[in-house]
Amino acid sequence: MKHAFRIFCILLFCWVLQAAPLHATDCRSLKSLHLEDTTITLAESVTSGSLRIPGVPPFTGLPAICRIAGVMRPSSDSTIRFELWLPEHDWNGRFLGVGNGGFAGTIGYHELAAYTKRGFAAAGSDAGHQAEATDASWAYGHPEKVKDFGWRAAHLTRLRSAEIIAAFYVKQAQKAYFDSCSDGGREALMEAQRFPEDYDGILAGAPANAWSTMVASGVSALQARQLNPRAYFSDFKLPAIQKAALDACDALDGVKDGIINDPSQCHFDPQALVCKGEDELDCLTPPQIESLRSIYTGSKDSQGKTVFPGFTPGDETGWAEWVIGQDPTGASAFRYIENYFRYMITQDPKWSAATADPEKSLRQSREKGAPDLDATSADLGKFASHGGKLILYHGWNDQAISPWNSIDYYKSVQEKMGADKADSFVRLYMAPGVEHCAGGPGPSSFGQFGLETAKGPKYGLFDSLVDWVEKGAPDEEITATKYGADEKGAPKVIMTRPLCAYPRIVKYSGSGDTNDASSFTCAAP
Incomplete structure (x- = not known):
């Protein structure tokens, strides 16, 4: 009888441990966290699965999260608003940094939602101002705000997020990743070049890195x-x-x-x-x-x-x-x-x-x-020494930033680092028929922004990056998907194609359905 009771107690204890939240700190208590030049303005537990943010379509299907909002003031003229969303139960031990587009001015909430659904702790900022993406009037007479936009906001968001994560989970993220496009692609390369230890893996799309x-x-x-x-x-x-x-x-x-x-x-x-x-x-x-x-x-x-x-x-x-x-x-x-x-x-x-x-x-x-503003340095030696992996991608039909710019940057890294060294930590994917970051006549969902391919997230660029960082080799099978809508308006797969690492290109095998990736291979040009 005592033996049976003992087994019962052990099983009960294990169940309690399994059911307990991963964190050791109450979400609301994080509002009183003391961080350098930073004020936490919001610390709330969101358990309903839905979230409404002014000016943004409502989010549904969210996991239980601890939502943190704050303001960083690294200079007397800085006001960098940021948010960090922390899964309360099934955190995968990873951090994800979100970038901006255009002249920034908003937080990438959609990407925060996409990645917290996948178990990531995710954070992003407005880059130091609130404005439409084409508006730069906020920079008039404000050189410190230009620095915030150029490089400081992304870096400080990473640092403050690390401190909050440590306070909430009582441990740091095992790995940190960054995923963004356009100006966010520029921010991604800025991180790799100026702050090489911030991230273990970076996915940089259509980077506006040669900004000036x-x-x-x-x-x-x-x-x-x-x-x-x-x-x-x-x-x-x-x-x-x-x-x-x-x-x-x-x-x-x-x-x-x-x-x-x-x-x-x-x-x-x-x-x-x-x-x-x-x-x-x-x-x-x-x-x-x-x-x-x-x-x-x-x-x-x-x-x-x-x-x-x-x-x-x-x-x-x-x-x-x-x-x-x-x-x-x-x-x-x-x-x-x-x-x-x-x-x-x-x-x-x-x-x-x-x-x-x-x-x-x-x-x-x-x-x-x-x-x-420029992130054009080809010397990524410190990022590589840190063990960092970088995947670049660019739509061949980008109508905002020339696709040749990414090829030129990739080649400059190969020339500076040596082709063999560059190949050990940098890859470039040129996406046929894809416009700026997504869209266009070609299949443009291939794992960026948390987007799933028709074969699931495992077959996208971001998960290939994770494999490269954590398993030592990127996934070679990347599937790009073009979606449409069925008669009820639900997403429908129209086309799948392999996405090939440059300089290889996708080639038709000569037979089979031309809308199916299995009819194509990646081959030398």
């Missing part, structure tokens, strides 16, 4: 193309341009599917679109032909040297908002350029891209903007 050159290069492009009435062409002409590009290059990969797998092999000549008679929507005038050529070739200086590379053929209708606009000054690129120069570089609210000297603007941008 990229934005400044648009001045000459705008003057030559957008602001020249003879050279500017309406977005109504984009379908005809795309059709001509696909007619020239779509079938090069053996499958005519509206996707150019390897744009580097496409030699589409815009001259094929020249108007034979009057100017119509299905043709371009000679000045418009030259304008189109410049979009593909990129921005050049007065000596004809490329300043920043151009865009690729095959998804020209995706240029409507970013590159062309509904009128000559309506493109998103125009707003980014003017906001950047007015409020970050010249401190002149009347600065105009229409009248600025392009080469002077480039010099100004590099001199004043590069120190805080």
Whole structure:
């Protein structure tokens, strides 16, 4: 009888341990946590599975979390708002850092939700200001806020999160990861370059890392193309341009599917679109032909040297908002350029891209903007020595940041570190038919932002990164998925394709369903 009672007590004790929360601290008590230059403004336990945040669609299906919100003030002119979501029960022992897009100004709540559902403790900040992504007026007269945006907010969010995690779980995260795109991709590379011990694994998409050159290069492009009435062409002409590009290059990969797998092999000549008679929507005038050529070739200086590379053929209708606009000054690129120069570089609210000297603007941008905003160093030795792994990805049809920029950066790391050394900790994936971070004619869900592939999360880039960090080798089988909707509006898989590590490209095997990844392989170009 005593023996049976003893077994019962042991089993009861084990059950209590299993049922107990992973943390040793009450969530609400974290509000009184003392952290350097930081105030915890909110510490609440969210157990309902749903969460409403002003200005953001409601979240459902959340695990029980301890939601922490706070403000960091590393300088007298800093106000960096951040949030950290901590799973109360099934924490996987990992931390996930979330980045921003554009000029930032908001916290990436959707990514926080996606990763806490997967068991991560996840955190992100607004990068030091509250504003729309195209707005940089907050930087006017505030150099410290530019530093917060450029590099300080992401780094301090990592540091403060580590301290809060230690207080809540009474232990640190076993591994730390970062996943973001665009400006967040720039932040990702900034972390790897300036703060190499912050993260063990980094997933950096379409990085705006050459920020000072990229934005400044648009001045000459705008003057030559957008602001020249003879050279500017309406977005109504984009379908005809795309059709001509696909007619020239779509079938090069053996499958005519509206996707150019390897744009580097496409030699589409815009001259094929020249108007034979009057100017119509299905043709371009000679000045418009030259304008189109410049979009593909990129921005050049007065000596004809490329300043920043151009865009690729095959998804020209995706240029409507970013590159062309509904009128000559309506493109998103125009707003980014003017906001950047007015409020970050010249401190002149009347600065105009229409009248600025392009080469002077480039010099100004590099001199004043590069120190805080650029993340172009190819020396990742300290990150590699720390055991860090970096996966870069870029959509081949990115309409906001040239895909060639990521290839150029990847090659610069190989040259600086040596190809064998670089291959041991850096990979690049170029995604056919994918626009800026996601979207486009190609399959664009491949594990970024917590997105699942048709085969599940295991077959995405982020989980490949985790395998590389924790198991010593990345998963070689990456599946990219294109989703649509069925008749009831539920997600439906339309296409799957392998996603190949550069310089390999996806190739059709010659038989099988062209919408199924099993009909394709990754091969040398």
